[in-house]
Amino acid sequence: MNLSVRFKRTLASLCLLGTLLPGAIAYASGYTVVPGDSLYSISQKFHVTVNDIRSANGVKGDLIYPGQVLNIPDGKATSSPAVPVNAQTHQNSSFYVVKPGDSLYLIAQKYNTTVEALMAVNNLQSSLIVPGQQLNVPVAAYRPVAPVTEVSRSARRPEIPFSDADLDLLARLVTAEAGGEPKAAQVGVAAVVVNRVKSSLFPNSIREVIYAPNQFTPVSNGWINRPATAQAVEAAREALYGADPTNGALYFFDTSAKSSFLHSLPVSARYGKMIYAKAI
Template sequence: MLFFVRFKRAVVLLCLLGLLLPTTVVYAYQYTVVTGDSLYSISQKTNVSIEQIKSANGLSNDLLHPGQVLNIPDNAAATPTPAAATPAAAPKSTYTVQSGDSLYVIAQKHGIGAEALMLANSLNSTIIYPGQQLIVPLVATRSATPMAAEVSRSAKRPAIPFTDEDLDLLARLVTAEAGSEPMSAQVSVAAVVINRVKSSVFPSTIRDVIYAPNQFSPVRNGWINRPATASAIEAAKEALYGNDPTNGALYFFDKSSSNSFLRSLPVAATFGQMIYAYAK
């Protein structure tokens, strides 16, 4: 009888301890940062917002380094729903794209991943334009059982090899040349530099292309040394990972240019006040 009483007390004590213990954060898996990764790109791959990733890993800024291991929180496990409940349609709102906006910026404003924004609007690329109406899901969803190996296999390869210094320099050129232009124009400026690196006519590195004599006015006037904007960094990343709205342009200039050589080139695309051209 004494043993039975002690056993009941032990069971009750364990139950009370279970109620008092704090709830632990549930992680879906861990992700190892590779060269070229950013919080934005990882957010797109995992469909977990940047703020959630930063919070789960105690990050105070957006800096990452190759080899760093990140905990990816499992939203579904953190906020379970009753098994018998019928899923309701996710609430949505609309957003009108403003000049200078990017999917990354809009997603951050609404606390969701850029991939969720693309999915809600059936977008095949991240290019958007001022005045465009976007559906913004207020609750982001993602696959129930993501696997780190699947994320790694699905990651895009860069169009050319690059370092963090290359990314910063390219983003600074985008800022200086098209900082006030729409996102498509900014991506296109970066794409022109990458197209030159891939061409046999121009130098073979981002730095050498940008600092080639008499090519880019920001190098001559010193604007290349100004810090890059967030949208320019995102534009540079877009181009480095293969997004080229110009389809191979090697030159760009604004509509006010009177350069007879540039004006004689076949036009590839026009975004904002910027014109992009092929070689003759």
């Protein structure tokens, strides 16, 4: 058979086969991730869904990194519309996009759930989140039905009286005790001090609670004199205005603590390496 005729027949067969096979995923382009990108922001830029990008790149979670090259499906080939933020996407969860200043603790408080639940449904190994990151929120906890008027901090009453010096001292304790821990752990340290001030078992001021004999290691080793971090100041403020991720704890310690007394107390919460406990 003439080689030219054989080639034409082969080409015709391939074309016919292409019309019979189901359409494969079409890729519009490759995209190189830049700092600040998230799967959600990229999906909005190319008018595709986050799940389409995950499928096209074999990505199971939301973790991407600058310099990574992603295959972007053709927006015309995708069969599902882009998912709107905070819209219910399936039976068990809704989407939330992390904003600057967010923490898992604050998001959990907003949606009436727990840090542990958010970490579980998003397969997170730590509490670290970044602006633009897309999180699943358990739909059972999803509660923003009507807009809520935000009450300014100045219009709210603190849990206990405090001065600027008290706030600074409390934030320095938070920095010394839990500076490298998640935000919820830092709020927890401050909340324990607030709970002690309110309890009849301890002194009735922030300064007296912190400087009570043999209570806090940073007082004895001098770390209490180190300046507070901005995050610790914010954590202290949140506790002073009512945030208490410890569920009323009066004690805290980390996983390296050897005290049999502390380990005998009923645990009320855990964040990072920090453990919070109530009085017996």
